[in-house]
Amino acid sequence: MKRLDVIDLIKGKGNYIDDYPFKGKYAVFVRSPYPHARIKKIDTSEAEKKGALVLTGKDIIARRVEAGEREGAGLSTMLMATNKALYVGQPVALVIANDPYEATDLAELIQVDYEPLEPIPNIEKALKGEVYVFDELRSNVVREQSFEFGKISNQGKELELDLYWSRSSGNPIETFGAIVIPTTQGLEIISNQQAGNFVISELEKALGVKVIHKNARQGGSFGSKFSLVRYLSVLAFASLKFKVPIKWIETRTEHLLASNSSGPERKFKIKAYYDSRGKVNFLDIHIWEDVGASLEAGQPFKPLGHLTGPYKIPGIRYTATLVATNKNPPGAFRGAGTPPHTWALERVMDAIADELGLDRAEVRKTNVIDSFPYDSGFAYYDSGNPSGLLEMALSRKDIFSMRDEKTGVGLALSTDPSTPSGSERVKLKIKNGKVVVGLGFGPEGQGNEHTAVLLVSKLLGIPTDLVTYEILDNNELTSSFGPGGSRMAAFTYGAISGAVEELKAKLKREAESLIGNAEYKDGYFLGEHGKIGITQFEGEEVTFTFSLQGKYRFNAYPFACDLAVVRIEDGKIKPIKHVVYIDPGNPIDEDLVKEQVIGGTAIGISIALYESYVYDDQGNLLTTSLADYGLPTALDLPEIEINIVPTPSPVTPGGVKGIGEIPVGVAAAAVTSAVEDVLKRRVKKVPIRLDDF
Secondary structure (H helix, E strand, O other), X not given: OOOOOOHHHHOOOXXXXXXXXXXXXXXXXXXXOOOOEEEEEEEOHXXXXXXXXXXXXXXXXXXXXXXXXXXXXXXXXXXOOOOEEOOOOOEEEEEEEOOHHHHHHHHOXXXXXXXXXXXXXXXXXXXXXXXXXXXXXXXXXXXXXXXXEEOOOOOOEEEEEEEEEOOOXXXXXXXXXXEEEEOOOEEEEEEOOOOHHHHHHHHHHHHOOEEEEEEOEOOOOOOHHHOHHHHHHHXXXXXXXXXXXXXXXXXXXXXXXXXXXXXXXXXXXXXXXXXXOOOEEEXXXXXXXXXXXXXXXXXXXXXXXXXXXXXOOOEEEEEEEEEOOOOOOOOOOOOOOHHHHHHHHHHHHHHHHHHHOOOHHHHHHHXXXXXXXXXXXXXXXXXXXXXXXXXXXXXXXXXXXXXXXXXXXXXXXXXXXXXXOEEXXXXXEEEOOEXXXXXXXXXXXXXXXXXXXXXXXXXXXXXXXXXXXXXXXXXXXXXXXXXXXXXXXXXXXXXXXXXXXXXXXHHHHHHHHHHOOEEEEOOEEEEOOEEXXXXXXXXXXXXXXXXXXXXXXXXXXXXXXXEEEEEEEOOEEEEEEEEEXXXXXXXXXXXXXXXXHHHHHHHHHHHHXXXXXXXXXXXXXXXXXXHHHOOOOHHHOOEEEEEXXXXXXXXXXXXXXXXXXXXXXXXXHHHHHHHHHHXXXXXXXXXXXXXXX
């Protein structure tokens, strides 16, 4: 199936945020050059004399708003620094002028009197408690919570692992961008905010005004653009205060430095108790999450949806300690906290096998869930066949035969919490001779619009040429969340199938008033006195909200088994082949599933070998460009082979499962396992650097 949502992109008509016509002012942020500094005074007079409009943190009056269970950043803390700058790049002032160049020049006239303070660059320094990010707390531990499930036991052999997963992020092709326009009722915003129709309600609560949000094409997100709402809060307040339209486009360096959108940086201490067969009886996992200059983060707690991964482990204790440092606060990045957990679980399985002198696959066979459904006490694993995926991977003699003194083969098995409970709303209408599906979120590039068109076509029995889509704002379509948490397969299927049934029922009544008793078939109502095509009912429309609520937070579980092949030569680790066996439930479009899995697998490989944020011992970011950050090119990645092995879910519409996030952690784990295979050494952190051995 060819993608149905990329024609405009191919023609150069993508309509990204910078493509929208705009007349008004342009904004530039003045940012802190210090990771930790007292702000004694901000002198804006010189810039204002030359025509700048200037907003500082102390000018902003807004309500604190909680983000609920969304793992991304929210409005619980202000973006702008007031009395202290808490990380390099934190905004301390907003300068507004007639064009972006003038705004940049005028921003240089803002004089900030800083008193540098001792920085807290990492978890170790933070836990010493000698200096505090948030003075009022008198601690850098901003939250700690422990969870226990099943039987607590320290019987049998004991293994302890100390692991580290480095901070990384999505780095979308398009950075943050917004146009904010004051209106008589409040504000109109055009932005590439992820889940704009949903998240914008937080902005309305914070500012106390009505906001109409129009969804621009996003140019990539995978969680990162949840954090845009923090910048929107400042831009929106400025637009209201100065009564002017404002446009802001983030630079790449700004995004790396201060987007509040990176994935987790996590330290693990894991104790595993197991028997001589490698059967794990109990896991005690303590994580320390670097949450930067933030009071909260959701990513450390999303692993509660799959604490024991694809394994039937009788007991587990999970403790999360959130530690504040003088770093850019994280937001959400593909998986939003689950990939490092998957990686850590697979490190445990490999380490147990090595300690016992057993084959790594055998330890997985001993522990894998082999009967479904399976209720772990924290998750309901609805369906799957992970042992079957494992057997398929182990049958690949062509892959294992590649192993030699320079080449290693790694294995990893995984699941991931997919399809969080919630709802999604769509609109169907007949317009210009087509069925138009209205969606309430900006296109990210994942093919959600393609899926929507495909489903409408399939469920109505009409050609895809008679179906199109449009993106609706939050005034036209409320209660739409869109992508996030691998939810779109189930929620798109459920919302569209419900809307299709409502549309057919509504139009059938109208058709019968014209042609008598009628039945619907393949785009036509066939009646006693003729037939009428569905696209002839110009202007008719329906909306439908699909809701899904399971026993626990998540509702469907995909499974995957990866094989990774790496070669070490010329002092470098080179991935040369990667094979994925994945259960996506009943796939709506297999080609689209493969696209998504290839992309997620590439990210997992990259996190294992290449990309990471690097800070010096003073809290200064050293990776301020994509080249420094280590984003790989296509030449750095191996051939990726995807094999789809469906096990339909009994709890989702159409039996689908979300697969947007599962590929990341399992790919990173398989690559790590392959490096261990060739080095014959235990890997304790990613990205893997040969200099560490």
